[in-house]
Amino acid sequence: MSNAFVPVPALLEDIVTETPTIKTFVLRPERPLPFKAGQFVQLELPGLGEAPFTPSSDPREPERIEITILKTGLVTNALHELEPGAILGLRGPFGKGYPVQKLAGHDVLVVGGGVGLAPLRALLYHLYAEPDAYGRVSIRYGARSPEELCFQRQHEEWVAREAVDFTPTIDRPAAGWKGHVGLVTTLLDDLDMDLERTYAVSCGPEVMLKFVTWKLLDLGFAPERIYLSMNRNMSCGMGICGRCNIGTHYLCKDGPDLCYADIKDIPYALG
Numbered sequence: 001m002s003n004a005f006v007p008v009p010a011l012l013e014d015i016v017t018e019t020p021t022i023k024t025f026v027l028r029p030e031r032p033l034p035f036k037a038g039q040f041v042q043l044e045l046p047g048l049g050e051a052p053f054t055p056s057s058d059p060r061e062p063e064r065i066e067i068t069i070l071k072t073g074l075v076t077n078a079l080h081e082l083e084p085g086a087i088l089g090l091r092g093p094f095g096k097g098y099p100v101q102k103l104a105g106h107d108v109l110v111v112g113g114g115v116g117l118a119p120l121r122a123l124l125y126h127l128y129a130e131p132d133a134y135g136r137v138s139i140r141y142g143a144r145s146p147e148e149l150c151f152q153r154q155h156e157e158w159v160a161r162e163a164v165d166f167t168p169t170i171d172r173p174a175a176g177w178k179g180h181v182g183l184v185t186t187l188l189d190d191l192d193m194d195l196e197r198t199y200a201v202s203c204g205p206e207v208m209l210k211f212v213t214w215k216l217l218d219l220g221f222a223p224e225r226i227y228l229s230m231n232r233n234m235s236c237g238m239g240i241c242g243r244c245n246i247g248t249h250y251l252c253k254d255g256p257d258l259c260y261a262d263i264k265d266i267p268y269a270l271g
């Protein structure tokens, strides 16, 4: 049996620059690393440290894992300086992943902010792989500026799909941008979905998750139909170190995607 504390060596095969601050790292682990959409891994940069990330790639390809990373501090800055050919380490996967069984047979509203679209991209691969199993997929995505919209190379492909709609927005007006302007919550104002048969799944900065959740509740979504990716600092990934709990829920073991109904009565659960 493999030891969950020991990373699997992984070759950094390619690096795709998504935005000025976000890159996708294409990794080939020494052995396939099966994961479900929404499960996360600990990525180790030998000699420096490790950090948790949720793969953004197709869960049907466990031998080739893509991780999309915003440059924000010690480990992520160093990762952004790497060249293909480096050897990194992967531990995991950890967590439960998205509640795909619950989503089956329902419409899905996907709400992303910034690099928060990365974990949701793995979910989109899952939903697209079985179009008959799910209803309509509606994607609402916000970034600070047009340059910071992640996965621009795929937006056209997403829009072209049957039963999928995709609307991006940027926070402030920008030269040449003809699309929507305003925070991602403003894209929910004209939502045309049957709330009785829709699940909402959101990922982004915590302040965004809070306002998206409040907006969804205002619109009439039941707490049971709202899922949020709570990507807080965590360390072991296995419910041992006690750094990531919300009430009795360990984000690493029970999440990182939690149902709002399960945390709504916990004080300051949304910060």
Ligand SMILES: Cc1cc2nc3c(=O)[nH]c(=O)nc-3n(C[C@H](O)[C@H](O)[C@H](O)COP(=O)(O)OP(=O)(O)OC[C@H]3O[C@@H](n4cnc5c(N)ncnc54)[C@H](O)[C@@H]3O)c2cc1C
Binding pocket: 040, 051, 052, 053, 054, 055, 067, 068, 069, 070, 071, 072, 073, 074, 075, 076, 077, 115, 118, 119, 230, 231, 232, 233, 234, 256
């Ligand atoms: C389950 C999970 C999945 C994640 N998936 C992704 C992903 O797919 N892509 C991605 O870019 N990031 C993701 N993150 C966030 C990522 O783990 C942090 O950005 C990373 O740990 C920062 O490490 P660092 O050493 O570069 O920054 P540090 O030097 O440790 O910190 C720099 C700054 O980033 C803040 N920070 C550190 N960790 C987090 C965090 N978890 N959330 C928000 N702010 C943080 C710190 O407070 C500080 O302000 C995920 C986090 C979790 C818990």
